[in-house]
Amino acid sequence: MRPQRPDAIISGYMVHTTLVDTREVVVALVPMYARGKTLDIGGGSSKYRTIIRGYVSEYLVADLYEPSADFKEDVRKMSFPNESFATVLSFQVLEHVDDTVASVSEIYRVLRPGGCAIVTVPFLFPQHGDPSDFSRFTKEGVRYHFERAGFTIKELGQQGSIWSVVMGMLRVKYLNHYQSGHGRLRRAFFTRLFSLLKALDRRGFLAHPDIYANVYVVAQK
Numbered sequence: 001m002r003p004q005r006p007d008a009i010i011s012g013y014m015v016h017t018t019l020v021d022t023r024e025v026v027v028a029l030v031p032m033y034a035r036g037k038t039l040d041i042g043g044g045s046s047k048y049r050t051i052i053r054g055y056v057s058e059y060l061v062a063d064l065y066e067p068s069a070d071f072k073e074d075v076r077k078m079s080f081p082n083e084s085f086a087t088v089l090s091f092q093v094l095e096h097v098d099d100t101v102a103s104v105s106e107i108y109r110v111l112r113p114g115g116c117a118i119v120t121v122p123f124l125f126p127q128h129g130d131p132s133d134f135s136r137f138t139k140e141g142v143r144y145h146f147e148r149a150g151f152t153i154k155e156l157g158q159q160g161s162i163w164s165v166v167m168g169m170l171r172v173k174y175l176n177h178y179q180s181g182h183g184r185l186r187r188a189f190f191t192r193l194f195s196l197l198k199a200l201d202r203r204g205f206l207a208h209p210d211i212y213a214n215v216y217v218v219a220q221k
Contacts, residue, residue, distance in 0.1 A: 019159050021159060021160070022092060025118075027051060029155070030051060033116040033154070033218050034089070034118065036086025037056070037086050038059050038089060039061075039085045039088050040091075041075050041088060041090040041107070042096070043069065046059075046061050052089070062075075075097055075106055076097060083109075087118070088107050088118075089118050090117070090119045092121065094121050095121055095133055095134060095135045096131075097135075098132070107149070108149040111221040112221070114221065115221050116154065116219065117219045117220075119216070119219070121137040121142060123138055123213065123215055124136070124165045124211065125165075137215050139156055142215045152220045153219055155217065155218040158212035158214065160198075160212055161206075161211055162208060163197040163200045163205070164201050170190065170194075171194070174186065174190060
């Protein structure tokens with residue numbers, strides 16, 4: 001799998017302007033920035049493991065609630081020694097933690113000098129407790145938290161625009177993965193609808209710079 005190059009440079013940061021969902025962020029950014037011993041914070045059942053493992057020497061998952069995780073860790077105060085990892089990943093996790101400052105500071109602490117954190121967080125997305133949901137983040141807010149902790153921002157951007165926001169609302173209402181009992185017809189209908197909405201976002205149809213579903217950041221220690 002070849003790494004995708006950024007589409008633009010905006011405000012001094014490299015930016016992929018066509019990333020719509022988290023999987024696309026992983027596919028685009030992991031080959032470019034992930035290396036060595038890698039920690040996936042809140043990685044759960046590691047649904048991106050097959051993508052990530054091809055680019056790192058060791059892939060480990062830390063999660064408070066997933067029994068299959070390699071470590072049971074609280075991101076606010078992890079037990080790892082300083083500078084333990086070459087890369088730290090966290091996808092759609094920090095909104096579930098009640099202390100963003102402590103969490104980002106811990107990510108910085110366990111990273112080796114020169115290492116990168118690749119992180120995604122939601123902005124316009126419905127409340128979804130897993131088990132709790134505390135925060136939403138703008139691009140400016142993400143930059144503030146990571147620079148405050150000492151990071152240098154390598155990439156900072158958004159995932160999708162208005163149609164990704166609509167898709168998130170519809171997914172929670174009609175195809176919520178925290179609930180069971182979704183019929184095959186419903187799944188088939190919304191799978192096709194979501195493909196259409198993603199295509200609209202990629203084409204920039206009705207796009208607005210202040211309307212986006214998620215934020216991604218690559219931050220270097």
